[in-house]
Amino acid sequence: MSFQAYIDNIQAKTGKTPEDFQQLAEAKGFMEKGILKKETKAGEIVSWLKEDFDLGHGHAMAIVAYFKGKRD
Numbered sequence: 001m002s003f004q005a006y007i008d009n010i011q012a013k014t015g016k017t018p019e020d021f022q023q024l025a026e027a028k029g030f031m032e033k034g035i036l037k038k039e040t041k042a043g044e045i046v047s048w049l050k051e052d053f054d055l056g057h058g059h060a061m062a063i064v065a066y067f068k069g070k071r072d
Contacts, residue, residue: 003070006062014053018066021049025067036067 001009011017016024025031028048030040042064049060 001058003062003065003072006059007066010055010059010062013055013059016053018063021063022067031067 007018022031022034025036025045026034029037030045030048031037042061045064045067046057046060049055049063050057055063
């Protein structure tokens with residue numbers, strides 16, 4: 001599955017765009033001014049996305065990759 005397919009599936013399931021998740025991650029303290037904080041671990045984000053949005057591991061990791069700068 002392509003990165004964009006993961007993003008499309010996440011949006012279809014949750015109604016949220018990657019930018020929406022970025023804003024939520026900032027509110028949770030994982031990011032600051034659009035940049036992932038150095039102390040934030042991918043596992044923390046994955047757990048949050050699994051618990052709050054019922055995403056699978058691969059889909060959660062796609063959001064982590066987006067936070068790290070992947071766009072295609």
